[in-house]
Amino acid sequence: MGFGEKLKSAIDKIKNSMHVDKDLIKEVIKDIQRALISSDVNVQLVLKISKEIETEAFEKIPEGLSRKEHLVKTCYDVILKYIGGREQKKLPENPETILLCGLFGSGKTTTTAKLAKFYKKRGFKVGVIAADVYRPAAYEQLEQLSKQVDCIFYGEKENKVAGEVVKNGLSILKKKGANLIIVDSAGRSALDQELTKELKEIHLQLNPKFSFLVLSADIGQAAKDQAENFNQAVGVNGVIITKLDGSAKGGGALTACYITNSPIYFIGTGEKVDDLEIFDANRYLSRILGFGDLEGLLEKVKELQETEDLQDVNPDDILKGDFSFYLFKKQISAAKKLGPFNKIIGMLGIGGNISKDQMNLGQEKMKKYKVMLDSFTKKELYFEPQEINKSRIKRISNGSGTKEEEVKELVSHVKKMKKMFKQFSSKGGGSAGMMKKMFGGKMPDMSKFNDMDPKQMEDMAKQFKLK
Numbered sequence: 001m002g003f004g005e006k007l008k009s010a011i012d013k014i015k016n017s018m019h020v021d022k023d024l025i026k027e028v029i030k031d032i033q034r035a036l037i038s039s040d041v042n043v044q045l046v047l048k049i050s051k052e053i054e055t056e057a058f059e060k061i062p063e064g065l066s067r068k069e070h071l072v073k074t075c076y077d078v079i080l081k082y083i084g085g086r087e088q089k090k091l092p093e094n095p096e097t098i099l100l101c102g103l104f105g106s107g108k109t110t111t112t113a114k115l116a117k118f119y120k121k122r123g124f125k126v127g128v129i130a131a132d133v134y135r136p137a138a139y140e141q142l143e144q145l146s147k148q149v150d151c152i153f154y155g156e157k158e159n160k161v162a163g164e165v166v167k168n169g170l171s172i173l174k175k176k177g178a179n180l181i182i183v184d185s186a187g188r189s190a191l192d193q194e195l196t197k198e199l200k201e202i203h204l205q206l207n208p209k210f211s212f213l214v215l216s217a218d219i220g221q222a223a224k225d226q227a228e229n230f231n232q233a234v235g236v237n238g239v240i241i242t243k244l245d246g247s248a249k250g251g252g253a254l255t256a257c258y259i260t261n262s263p264i265y266f267i268g269t270g271e272k273v274d275d276l277e278i279f280d281a282n283r284y285l286s287r288i289l290g291f292g293d294l295e296g297l298l299e300k301v302k303e304l305q306e307t308e309d310l311q312d313v314n315p316d317d318i319l320k321g322d323f324s325f326y327l328f329k330k331q332i333s334a335a336k337k338l339g340p341f342n343k344i345i346g347m348l349g350i351g352g353n354i355s356k357d358q359m360n361l362g363q364e365k366m367k368k369y370k371v372m373l374d375s376f377t378k379k380e381l382y383f384e385p386q387e388i389n390k391s392r393i394k395r396i397s398n399g400s401g402t403k404e405e406e407v408k409e410l411v412s413h414v415k416k417m418k419k420m421f422k423q424f425s426s427k428g429g430g431s432a433g434m435m436k437k438m439f440g441g442k443m444p445d446m447s448k449f450n451d452m453d454p455k456q457m458e459d460m461a462k463q464f465k466l467k
């Protein structure tokens with residue numbers, strides 16, 4: 001399992017649970033710790049991250065968020081912070097000259113071609129220089145890739161002085177009209193004197209506007225030392241992390257860059273020349289955790305920030321037929337303070353056939369409905385039942401860890417209740433008045449109707465002579 005899959009399964013545990021309590025929070029934090037450690041994140045940092053999640057998780061829950069949503073969002077925010085934060089690094093708009101350096105096999109040559117294609121698409125005339133005079137087939141590899149991405153190639157097969165190749169290449173490519181020149185350099189198994197000297201020679205000739213260190217995600221937290229050493233020896237502006245697609249150590253590489261203050265500009269997500277992405281920590285994390293599910297939550301948080309809290313409701317509105325998911329949710333939320341469930345059923349005169357088991361089922365169902373309604377966005381709470389379409393049902397079911405059938409059942413329940421209240425009101429003040437009287441002039445408590453099946457509803461309607 002890669003970094004993303006492990007984190008996702010920890011976060012999914014929250015989403016799939018019915019109740020968020022101390023034990024669940026501890027368990028999830030343990031899972032996140034395991035995911036981070038096995039993806040080679042520094043142990044001290046893992047402790048720091050988990051401590052932060054724990055502290056935040058037990059803080060006061062922001063108004064309008066459920067405990068579950070608060071926990072998901074806390075985990076998300078804290079992890080995001082340590083892989084780069086919300087702020088995206090500004091991309092070099094007119095890079096002019098780019099040097100790629102890094103150790104053996106980190107992905108320099110492939111990334112040279114990927115970058116050439118990336119900037120070509122943005123209107124640049126790109127030239128590349130094969131300054132790897134060390135590895136025998138390096139020249140052919142870049143020449144071949146240049147053909148593939150259709151950029152101008154320069155190399156000198158017999159010349160073993162990298163600085164000279166770069167100097168000649170610069171002047172020839174510029175004459176050919178290139179306005180962006182990317183230099184591929186040689187790798188070594190370590191940043192030794194020889195490599196440092198070679199890179200300094202190249203620097204002298206190229207005077208690169210951007211020097212990127214190319215790091216493979218495989219190296220995990222060793223990225224920290226590499227980033228520091230390359231920066232000290234030859235100076236780098238930022239990092240490109242390759243092979244994030246397959247590596248289980250991606251988390252280590254990403255967090256190591258964060259702690260060394262080495263901005264990540266691009267990530268490589270495959271072997272093909274198109275597999276290059278601008279690095280955006282937020283987008284990356286959303287994707288590896290399954291953005292679909294998070295989308296609703298993030299939308300909801302945004303809405304909460306943008307708008308005032310929900311207004312209180314006039315009880316009469318329900319009797320006018322303005323019954324909604326929102327009102328249902330509000331009522332269910334208040335249900336904890338309810339008197340005995342069976343008393344109400346008795347009051348309604350429908351208690352005769354209801355067993356104790358069925359009553360307990362009612363309480364269970366109520367909890368489930370509450371969890372589902374917590375996954376509605378604010379707008380959806382005011383939707384007509386028929387507007388909760390297939391994709392919304394899917395999202396709500398994912399977000400609440402319930403089955404799609406159960407969400408459908410909730411939708412149909414609200415639909416029926418809405419219809420029922422409309423019937424009450426259409427029968428005039430008599431029934432409505434009776435209803436109000438029955439509930440002590442307060443807003444009727446919908447949660448008491450929670451486990452009513454259609455037959456029971458019908459019976460109740462009969463009770464009020466609506467049929």
Ligand SMILES: Nc1nc2c(ncn2[C@@H]2O[C@H](COP(=O)(O)OP(=O)(O)OP(=O)(O)O)[C@@H](O)[C@H]2O)c(=O)[nH]1
Nearest residue numbers: 104105106107108109110187242243268269270271
């Ligand atoms: N899966 C995956 N493979 C990659 C990625 N980037 C590069 N590779 C592969 O990694 C291997 C090494 O890539 P190169 O571009 O040759 O690496 P290099 O740094 O130029 O290697 P040297 O010149 O030998 O130092 C190749 O097989 C690439 O296809 C990536 O983002 N994802």
Ligand SMILES: [Mg+2]
Nearest residue numbers: 108109132138
């Ligand atoms: Mg190479």
